[in-house]
Amino acid sequence: MFNLEDQKFIKLLDLNAQIYTESEFNCKHIHLDSKSDEKVFMVAFRTIPEDSTGVAHILEHTALCGSSKYPVRDPFFMMIRRSLNTFMNAFTSSDWTAYPFATLNDKDFNNLLSVYLDSSFFPNLDELDFLQEGHRLEFNKEDSDELEIKGVVYNEMKGAMSSVSSQLWHGLSRHLYPSSTYKHNSGGDPEDIIDLTHDYLVDFHKKHYHPSNATFFTFGNIDPSEIQEFIKKNVLEKFEPSNQSIQVKNEERITSPKTISEFYNPMPNDEENHHVVLSWLLGESHDPVELLESYLMSNILLDNSASPLRKVLENTDLGKSLSPLTGLETDHKELVFAAGLEGVESGKQKEVEDLILNCLKDIVKKGISKDIVESSLHQLEIRQREISGSGMPYGLQIMLGCLPACIHYDDPLKVLDLDSSFSVLKDRLKSENYVECLIRDKIINNNHRVNFSLIPDPEFNNKSEQKIQDKINEKSKELSADDKKRINDLASKLKERQESVDDPEILPKVTKKDIPASRNYAKPALIKGNNNFYYQTGTNGITYHSIVFPCNALSEEEFKIASLFSNTLTDIGIGDKNYEEVQKLQSAVTGGMSANFVLLPDQSRENPTLGLKISSKSLERNENKMQDLMIETIKDANFNDAGRIKDMLNFISSDNERSLIQNGHILAMSNAGAQINNIAATNDIAAGINFITNTKFLSKTITDQDNLEKYIASFASIQNKIIDNPLYTFTASSLDLNDSSVNLKFENEDNDYETQNYFDIQNNSIGWITGAQVCYCAEAFPTVDYFHPDAPALTVLGAVLRNGYLHSAIREKGGAYGSGAIQDSTNMIFKFFSYRDPRCSETFDDFKKSREWSLKNITQDHLDEGVLGIISSIDKPLSPYGESMSDFSATLDKKDKEKRLQFRAMVKECSVDDLVNVSRKYLFNKPARSLIAGENSLDEIKDLGFKVKNI
Numbered sequence: 001m002f003n004l005e006d007q008k009f010i011k012l013l014d015l016n017a018q019i020y021t022e023s024e025f026n027c028k029h030i031h032l033d034s035k036s037d038e039k040v041f042m043v044a045f046r047t048i049p050e051d052s053t054g055v056a057h058i059l060e061h062t063a064l065c066g067s068s069k070y071p072v073r074d075p076f077f078m079m080i081r082r083s084l085n086t087f088m089n090a091f092t093s094s095d096w097t098a099y100p101f102a103t104l105n106d107k108d109f110n111n112l113l114s115v116y117l118d119s120s121f122f123p124n125l126d127e128l129d130f131l132q133e134g135h136r137l138e139f140n141k142e143d144s145d146e147l148e149i150k151g152v153v154y155n156e157m158k159g160a161m162s163s164v165s166s167q168l169w170h171g172l173s174r175h176l177y178p179s180s181t182y183k184h185n186s187g188g189d190p191e192d193i194i195d196l197t198h199d200y201l202v203d204f205h206k207k208h209y210h211p212s213n214a215t216f217f218t219f220g221n222i223d224p225s226e227i228q229e230f231i232k233k234n235v236l237e238k239f240e241p242s243n244q245s246i247q248v249k250n251e252e253r254i255t256s257p258k259t260i261s262e263f264y265n266p267m268p269n270d271e272e273n274h275h276v277v278l279s280w281l282l283g284e285s286h287d288p289v290e291l292l293e294s295y296l297m298s299n300i301l302l303d304n305s306a307s308p309l310r311k312v313l314e315n316t317d318l319g320k321s322l323s324p325l326t327g328l329e330t331d332h333k334e335l336v337f338a339a340g341l342e343g344v345e346s347g348k349q350k351e352v353e354d355l356i357l358n359c360l361k362d363i364v365k366k367g368i369s370k371d372i373v374e375s376s377l378h379q380l381e382i383r384q385r386e387i388s389g390s391g392m393p394y395g396l397q398i399m400l401g402c403l404p405a406c407i408h409y410d411d412p413l414k415v416l417d418l419d420s421s422f423s424v425l426k427d428r429l430k431s432e433n434y435v436e437c438l439i440r441d442k443i444i445n446n447n448h449r450v451n452f453s454l455i456p457d458p459e460f461n462n463k464s465e466q467k468i469q470d471k472i473n474e475k476s477k478e479l480s481a482d483d484k485k486r487i488n489d490l491a492s493k494l495k496e497r498q499e500s501v502d503d504p505e506i507l508p509k510v511t512k513k514d515i516p517a518s519r520n521y522a523k524p525a526l527i528k529g530n531n532n533f534y535y536q537t538g539t540n541g542i543t544y545h546s547i548v549f550p551c552n553a554l555s556e557e558e559f560k561i562a563s564l565f566s567n568t569l570t571d572i573g574i575g576d577k578n579y580e581e582v583q584k585l586q587s588a589v590t591g592g593m594s595a596n597f598v599l600l601p602d603q604s605r606e607n608p609t610l611g612l613k614i615s616s617k618s619l620e621r622n623e624n625k626m627q628d629l630m631i632e633t634i635k636d637a638n639f640n641d642a643g644r645i646k647d648m649l650n651f652i653s654s655d656n657e658r659s660l661i662q663n664g665h666i667l668a669m670s671n672a673g674a675q676i677n678n679i680a681a682t683n684d685i686a687a688g689i690n691f692i693t694n695t696k697f698l699s700k701t702i703t704d705q706d707n708l709e710k711y712i713a714s715f716a717s718i719q720n721k722i723i724d725n726p727l728y729t730f731t732a733s734s735l736d737l738n739d740s741s742v743n744l745k746f747e748n749e750d751n752d753y754e755t756q757n758y759f760d761i762q763n764n765s766i767g768w769i770t771g772a773q774v775c776y777c778a779e780a781f782p783t784v785d786y787f788h789p790d791a792p793a794l795t796v797l798g799a800v801l802r803n804g805y806l807h808s809a810i811r812e813k814g815g816a817y818g819s820g821a822i823q824d825s826t827n828m829i830f831k832f833f834s835y836r837d838p839r840c841s842e843t844f845d846d847f848k849k850s851r852e853w854s855l856k857n858i859t860q861d862h863l864d865e866g867v868l869g870i871i872s873s874i875d876k877p878l879s880p881y882g883e884s885m886s887d888f889s890a891t892l893d894k895k896d897k898e899k900r901l902q903f904r905a906m907v908k909e910c911s912v913d914d915l916v917n918v919s920r921k922y923l924f925n926k927p928a929r930s931l932i933a934g935e936n937s938l939d940e941i942k943d944l945g946f947k948v949k950n951i
Contacts, residue, residue: 002029002228010416012385012540013398017416018224022211024241029216029231030412031224032398038086038877039109039220040395041227042100043120046246046407047092047208048181053196054188055204057092058134058153060099062201063209064090065129068122070115072502073129074812079115081803081865082509084108086876087393094186094332095248096407097208098400100217102393104516104875109222111508113230120209121235128494130198132812137194137475138491139484147472147487149194150838156817157188159774159836162461162934163661164275164342164454165324167264172279172325172338172452175260179252182332191468211235212242215406219395247409248333251281257449259349265460265771267657268935268950275454276352277323277340280446285330286404288414288421292380294335296425297438298328299376300368301360302339305571306583307372309339312359314647318352319344320699321647321654333408337443342654349453360444364436373435375587377426382591382619384418385540387879394879461773461934498812504861512864512908519875519904521897522887525737527744533891534744535732535884542591543623544881545742546615546730548598548892549634552721553754554610556685558714560694563686565718566595566612568648573638582633589625591617593633597686599756600727600892605679605785610756612722620733624741635724639715646702649711653699656692660932660951664776665818665835667692668930671766672780673829675928678758680780680827685759689768689932693951723753728892732884765929767937767946774816775933777843779832783922786825786895792906793914794823794830794922799866800858800915805850806832814839814846821850826893830922840931840940847927854919863912870907 002020009016013032020029047056064076072078080088087102099120101112135151160166174183185192218227266273283290301309313322320343329336339356387394402412414421428434457463479487524533554562570586570593573579586593593616599608614634618626639645660667670688673680684690702708731742784790801821810819816837823830832847878886890900931946941948 006413008413008417012419013416017413019413020224020228022236025211025236025239026241027211027214027216028406029218029224029228030399030402030406031222032217032219032395034220034395036220036395037104038102038393038395039104039106039222040087040100040102040218040393040399041109041113041116042098042217042396042399043116044096044098044215044217044403044406045208046095046213047097047186048095048246048248049184049186050181052185052189052192053200054134054153054157054185054193055196055201056097057187058130058193058196059201059205060090060092060097061133061153062125062129063123063205064119065133066124066126067118068124069118070507071124072504072506073497073500074502075115075119075507077803077807078504078507079112081799081869082504082507083112084510084514084868084872084875085112086872087396088112092186094182096403098403100396100399102396104877105510105514107514108510111510113227114234114508117231117234121211122238123205125202125205127198128490128497130201131490131494132498134196134201135193136490136494137472137487139487145476147476149468149472150815151193152811152815152817153188154190154193155774155815155838156836157193158190158838159661159772159817160187161190162265162772162774163658164264165658168275168277168323168325168452168454171262171454172277172450175258175450175452176279176281176336177251177332178254181248182251191464191471194468194471207244208246210242210244211239212244213246215403217399219399250284251334251448253281253448256447257451259451261349261453261455263457263460264454266456266458267771268769271456271458272345273320273342273456274344274346274348275323275340275342276319276344276349277325277338277452278353278356279325279336279338279450279452280443281448282335282337282442284408285333285335286408286410286415288418289424291330291335292421292425293438294328294337294442295380296376297435297442298337299379300372300435301363301439302327303376303379304583304587306580306587308363309356309359311580312355313339313341316341316355318348318355321651324658333404343650344453346455349451353451357444360439364440364444367433368435371584371588373429375584378619379587379591380422382542382617384422385542385619386591386617387538387540387881461771461936465773465936495813498808510868512867515868515871515908516875518901521900522883524884524887531727532729532744533731533888534737534740535887536736537732537734537880537884539732539734539881541620541734542617543620543626543731543733543735543740543742544615544617544885545623545627545630546613546888547630547634547726548600548611548613548728549725550723550727550753551597551610551612552723553756554718554721556759558718559682559759560685560691561698561711561714562597562718563691564649564652564695564698565715566597567652568645568715569595569637570614570633571648572644573641574632575636575638579641579644585629589618589622589629593630598892599682601894602755603894607755609727609753611727620735623733624743627742631724634722637719639712639719642708642712645712645715646708649695649699649702653695656695657951660692660770661772664772664932665778665833668776668778668932669780669831669833671762671768671930672778672831672928673824673827674762675765676761676780676782676829677827678761680829681761682758683827684762689951693949696951730885730888732881764947765945767931767933767941767944767948769935769938769948769950770932772932772934773936775834775837775840775843775931775937777834777837777840778930779844779847779927781830781923781925781927783823783828783830784825785828786903787899789906790918790921791823791825792903793910793918795825796863796866796870796907796910797854797915797918798822798830799869800862801850801854803865803869804858804862805853806846809846809849810834810837810843814842816843819843840933840937841944844929844944851919851923854923855916858912858915860912863910863915867907867910871904874904874907
């Protein structure tokens, strides 16, 4: 029986948080009672790995491959397409695993609740699913004695661990947490994954996935007693209570700092790029006051370019840019503060440490001004109030925020009630030199410190592969004839299982009849004609503001650096103020400021207007000052500080390179599209892989003063083409229009400006070489724009190809972490992709086979599932700000409410014949291709006919 233990109304979140405890199993149910139409559920378990085999991660995958009540091999992905979910996923963290979903539909909620609970508590954990999702050895050819490793998670982690940021973090954690679970890679280290056994996975589930070790969460307008009764009947009645306590102990403190060096594989032409990070272990992340204190300290030191520690790190000649780990890390039980540099020369590790420590001592000695503390508090208040517009449901964001308290046996209400913690912090700040004492005690005098460096080694990936191969060879030597037969038998059984067709009707579903008739969109008030958009909505005391300024046409050379211009614009000086003064002003008045160029289409889609969009947010009391600062930035930005421009280019280049591993599929699709039409080619120049390579080239050439001056002159040319009379404005605020102090009286008169030309298409299919150990394959075909009657069918076809063919062929059989097909109506392209893929040529073959499959094999069930998926993505609710910005952006793209609803209706009305017809019409010409891969795939890339380029 669940008993109400405590509850509290959280005004800031507009919800009533209730904590229930089950009397026998002592498990918690956290119910967040809200007026929201979106209903969210999550079950979370403490999962504490004792090695880096990835057992928790592989279990998360395998648990979703069939259960007692739902014995199909892929219930998770099958339910994605039999549901109107607004979110479905599963997460493995360093000390917990969680299974969340969200939906607007009551029937759908109950369906997903049943599948999720059965999958997590009663999974089949079939050995064949373990081999597919985790790892397996197979002979690479018939009648061969050569073994190779396959497996979804194995390939996923090969991709993940190609990222320098991941290598930095996991390497650092091994030494910062020498005695706790955090020294292990919970996702799995590829070298260790191959040691995991099926028996160990089953035992890990039995120990950790028990009701006594679970926490249940719900959010929305839900009756908690109904959920509790369902949990009781479907889970608790099938278990016996357990007294086993699973918990993470605090790390034993080391008495003297460590200095450690390890190796990594650099990007091509980046062989001198050393990384150095200094890190400290702080207090507990689930203590809300400790967390706020640490955020405040980190903000004061690092928030912007005027912050004292960040300023020193950005201006030193010891490195190229800040380490990606710089800042506060909150994912573990105990917090980590880190600061460091990348692009450091060999032998400078100690100098970086001295630089940071001397800077911190100097800050404490000189003291921190009240203005800086107030600005940092201001940033914390905005963060506290903001309802994020990210793709994750709002209710799930709140759940994840209080999950650490539940995992570590603390009170989640304390975490949710941030106002009380904020009051405690403000009281403490009244003490003299309080922040200086925090820096001294938490960092300077804290001996639990690790100076960690990564040394570039171009052979690192080859050496890692050789270690794995050595393990395989050792296993191969030990194989008896019976062992070899078992390997072949399991491979045959797995292939047979992968090619089998489950009865989908075992699973519950919603149908097209359950789709709501319409979808509501945010509605603005329009001021001074049609170009000033004001949305009154629940932004929780924050005003969001964007202004779009028209820009005369840029040349191709200017367009290549347009994104660099916009990314730099809000980080430089204004008028007589230098960049440090501007950064301080932004921090005191806004929650940050950004700019980007947008192409605004005309009705013909052929003569776009180039606009520069500048965006910011502030507390309502500062909204007028925020707007003044935005306009001043556009009118008076000062590009004369060559040193600052050079630093910004290095920062942007480093960020771009780090994005490659995470966004490789997006970049490959963009580059494939660049070979098809001028719109896609232009967008690839602005934000695709061509932008990344161009930025990297510039960052290496601006060491020459003449090149730097030429670059700055190009910025000045772009600046002169911006017309400072706004074309559009956007505001989202909790305030009534009459109470807002934002100036919305712009006339938006017709300016005399040029339209922007699109640029020439790319002539070659390019294979881009990176430091990755996996591939990202992409293929593209010319199609139609959003307004064409074929666009809805092409959109549904993408979902059907993914669900009906690509998922099985490329993920289950091929071992890639992900794959798919999508209609990109903005660029008028249909795109195929794979993600963290161990294969190249076979994946392109599967793209082709999926198209052939589409002509004869699409069923009504495939169609219905595709329609459900597209409608759920269209209907997915965003935050109040997110809904407003989405409406504004759609309007700028000439997609008014009526056109969006018409598109939605046409998606619902699609037939099987429509899908077959658009497939035959658009997808059987010669495709454009692009590929991002590591050097180990070089020969295969050349054989495929790609032109090879290093990134």
